[in-house]
Amino acid sequence: MTKNKFNAGLVQFSVSENPAENEKKAVEFVKEAASKGADVICLPELYRSRYFCQKEDIDYYDLAEPLNGRSAEIFTKLAGDIKKHIIVPIFEKRGPGIYHNSLLFIDNNGKVAGVYRKMHIPDDPAYYEKFYFTPGDLGFKAFESEFGKIGTLICWDQWFPEGARLTSLQGAVILFYPTAIGWHPFEKEEHGAQQRDAWITVQRGHAIANGIYVAAANRTGFEKPVKENDGIQFWGSSFIADPQGQIIAQASVDSEEVLVAEINLDRLEYIRRNWPFLRDRRVEDYLNITKKFID
Numbered sequence: 001m002t003k004n005k006f007n008a009g010l011v012q013f014s015v016s017e018n019p020a021e022n023e024k025k026a027v028e029f030v031k032e033a034a035s036k037g038a039d040v041i042c043l044p045e046l047y048r049s050r051y052f053c054q055k056e057d058i059d060y061y062d063l064a065e066p067l068n069g070r071s072a073e074i075f076t077k078l079a080g081d082i083k084k085h086i087i088v089p090i091f092e093k094r095g096p097g098i099y100h101n102s103l104l105f106i107d108n109n110g111k112v113a114g115v116y117r118k119m120h121i122p123d124d125p126a127y128y129e130k131f132y133f134t135p136g137d138l139g140f141k142a143f144e145s146e147f148g149k150i151g152t153l154i155c156w157d158q159w160f161p162e163g164a165r166l167t168s169l170q171g172a173v174i175l176f177y178p179t180a181i182g183w184h185p186f187e188k189e190e191h192g193a194q195q196r197d198a199w200i201t202v203q204r205g206h207a208i209a210n211g212i213y214v215a216a217a218n219r220t221g222f223e224k225p226v227k228e229n230d231g232i233q234f235w236g237s238s239f240i241a242d243p244q245g246q247i248i249a250q251a252s253v254d255s256e257e258v259l260v261a262e263i264n265l266d267r268l269e270y271i272r273r274n275w276p277f278l279r280d281r282r283v284e285d286y287l288n289i290t291k292k293f294i295d
Contacts (some may be wrong), residue, residue, distance in 0.1 A: 002264045006147040008174060008213070009038025010249075011047075012238040013256040014221030019048050019063070021203060023074055023109040029258055030075075034082045036260045039108075040146065044219040045180040046101065047157045048232075049091070051219075051234075054126040055226040061132070064093035065220065071102060072112060080110025085145055089150060089178040092117070092184050094134075101133040103152055103178060105143045114143040118154040126184065127234055131154070140158070142170035148265060151175040151212075162289070164206035165195040167277075174263055175206060181218060182234035204245035211272040213263050215240045220254055243271040 008022030011029040026047050033041045052060040057148030064194045075088045085108050101118040121129045122229040142149035154193030157163045183192045207214040218238045239250040240261040249261040
């Protein structure tokens, strides 16, 4: 029987150049989230290393791990011990020359219950992800749990309403977005406030349009793994929004924090009854959505 309430937990932390340190920190923060009552806990994107996509360098492929690698080993054991679901983003080595930006959905019995591979891959200054990551080929995912289906997407996916919609249509009650996003120092003063606000606004829009909870787990801190680059100031601001787009928990810009908020499925049902956007969709008139552009 599906429970009508559970707690979502987000971990926001700064990342060092030492994977072992990052693993240890992630484990401690997951335990803290569990102690605060979180039932489903999400780590930030590529939690195990600094954001290496600031430069195209084949040596960074050495950071990748298989689906059954170190992260799976650590967090399946932890999930089984604390009886919590954990969303663990990884740099996946699938095979020779094939890498993905992925996540493991680990259930509260300590089993990998699903895998999601990031579908939308950016290629922007200091976000050179197309060099590293093959686009996901598993489609959009919503994983079974005793709380209902849990939807997962990753970072750049958060700008695309199609991903949020297709995940929601599978019955997801919440969308988790593990994230690594921040400011270029040279443009923060002029554009920083608008960029961060746009990031929050678009995800609040997904919550409203789909009548769903949305939870984004970002990293914080300044990272400059490439000395000739300016680095990225990650803006933290991890948050959880309800089905009306109201932010019910939010972290600061520059602190390591654990967020925990209640996900109320009765409220989700109530909002969807009053704002029946899914009911009123005209799917027969949306065929052009599969085109890149309508000429």
